[in-house]
Amino acid sequence: MSRLFEASVKENRRLTAEHYLLTFHPLKKIRRPGPGNFFMVSAGNGLDPLLKRPFSIHRRTGSDIRILYRVTGRGTAILSRKRPGDILEIIGPLGNSFPVRRSRKNTILVAGGVGIAPVFALAESLAASVKKPVLFYGAKTGSDLLCIEELKSIGIEPHVCTDSGDTGWKGPVTGMLREFLDKNPSVSEDCCIYACGPEHMLRSLSALAGEYGLRGYAALEQNMACGIGACLGCIVNTTGGYKRVCKDGPVFPLDEIIW
Ligand SMILES: Cc1cc2nc3c(=O)[nH]c(=O)nc-3n(C[C@H](O)[C@H](O)[C@H](O)COP(=O)(O)OP(=O)(O)OC[C@H]3O[C@@H](n4cnc5c(N)ncnc54)[C@H](O)[C@@H]3O)c2cc1C
Ligand code: FES
Structure with missing residues (x-):
């Protein structure tokens, strides 16, 4: 087709x-x-x-x-x-999609800025699961936090943070997630993270996941030209060699991306 x-x-x-x-x-x-x-x-x-x-x-x-x-x-x-x-x-x-195992005990979703777009899609598909995902969502200011009512309407109460501190936790979303993991150590058992956001956020998240021994996947948003694997304009370096974000991704395991 x-x-x-x-x-x-x-x-x-x-x-x-x-x-x-x-x-x-x-x-x-x-x-x-x-x-x-x-x-x-x-x-x-x-x-x-x-x-x-x-x-x-x-x-x-x-x-x-x-x-x-x-x-x-x-x-x-x-x-x-x-x-x-x-x-x-x-x-x-x-492209590919987030690989999800519904039987997993704990699912953590992390979104930065407009990265909420695909993370919302995943949240919606998981919202009916017995164990709901926990969503961490950061933006520059409170007015940049999108879809909050829609998230609530699918039964997900996001943990929000802002750089400005005008809404929610003040600081980066990875800081808020670290605090949560420290207060709730059992969440790290059989847990997987799914994320989308700016590169610096994903880089910190990758380091955090490594530190806490958590598996995770990120949807990358590289600049693209063709989008169908032909131009090599969206290459990312991974532990398995150079890969095309449009064709081999955009979702990659966090521990495979070389930042
Ligand atoms: C797989 C994938 C999914 C995406 N999903 C979304 C989405 O759901 N919502 C959304 O708002 N955006 C998304 N993006 C990013 C979006 O494609 C770009 O913001 C858009 O192409 C910019 O086009 P433009 O012509 O307005 O900007 P341009 O004039 O092309 O660029 C303006 C500025 O933005 C920068 N820029 C362009 N593309 C990107 C990018 N991908 N990441 C970071 N900086 C960029 C340029 O370097 C330049 O500085 C996605 C990107 C990818 C690869
Ligand atoms: S955008 Fe052309 S190969 Fe990915």
């Missing part, structure tokens, strides 16, 4: 000064995306900008797909101006 398809924009809602929630409806049947999978989305019409931009699946409602994105440059700025009825050219779903 070709992964190239057109989709019509159903909604493109502004959530904060720089975050948007885009819902699109694929105009043909597509493969069912899992948490961690991503889509390459055309920002403009025609050849400008030439390259599609990668975005994680955030939510699925029926056949509609939602992506949650932050405006960081030209492509996302153009995307933010899309209106209901506009047509997007998309490739996907692409």
